[in-house]
Amino acid sequence: MTNWTGTGAHRTRTIEWQEGERYKTKSNGSCGRYVAVMAAKAECTCGWSKRGEDRADARWRARAHRATIAVATKDLAALVMLMSEHAIPFSLFPALRNLDDVARAAGDDATVQPHLADLRPILQQANRPWLYIEHPYIPRLIAAVEQADRWEPVGMIDSAKGWCERLASAHGVEFDQWLRKVTPEVDAA
Incomplete structure (x- = not known):
């Protein structure tokens, strides 16, 4: 086990363990050997947990979780x-x-x-x-x-279409009728 890093509500640690082993051959054709297949994850005292590809990736995820912005x-x-x-x-x-x-x-x-x-x-x-x-x-x-953090955008929970559907139902019409009513007509001239 590693020590917890950080202060306040977000203290993280990374854990690495062996998941198995695989046979690795050498490029010159001689006998190979068995190497360990490792897995890692980062976890926080707030309950957040994320698996990483390796220990370095798990550490990067933990640093990103502890990150602050101005x-x-x-x-x-x-x-x-x-x-x-x-x-x-x-x-x-x-x-x-x-x-x-x-x-x-x-x-x-x-x-x-x-x-x-x-x-x-x-x-x-x-x-x-x-x-x-x-x-x-x-x-x-x-x-x-x-x-x-460009890797994990915030995103919108409700889509604009869902919002428009709720707005149309508040006016007592179907979405298609409401859309025809609020969309300007285009002249085909």
């Missing part, structure tokens, strides 16, 4: 306030609490450094068409997260 304090505080008013899954409450602690501890600082592991799942819940349009800090936070 965002505006007012944007983070506004996001925490917005998401605390919405119904979110219970599994996201620890991440929301961590973000709230970071925002409160900042005081008068212009920027704070929350963990990506806390910010990404909250932004995935906030990245919905009706919130995205009304609150301009959500696109700014999403851009900051995706710039820091």
Whole structure:
């Protein structure tokens, strides 16, 4: 076992174990040998766990999980306030609490450094068409997260089509009827 690395809510470690062995031949045709087939994973005290291809990949994933980014304090505080008013899954409450602690501890600082592991799942819940349009800090936070970690985009939970279907049903019409009503006609001249 390795030691836990990091501070605060996201302390990670990597574990490597032997899954078996395979026969490796030599290029010159002489006798080969059996080599171990190793597996590795990174895990965090928050419950996150991810397998890596090897120990180095697992360490990279752990570093990325512990990573922090600089965002505006007012944007983070506004996001925490917005998401605390919405119904979110219970599994996201620890991440929301961590973000709230970071925002409160900042005081008068212009920027704070929350963990990506806390910010990404909250932004995935906030990245919905009706919130995205009304609150301009959500696109700014999403851009900051995706710039820091290009490998795992935030993504939108609800598709624009799903949002339009809900909007059409709120007006009492089918989606196709609503789409014909709001889509401008194009002259075929």
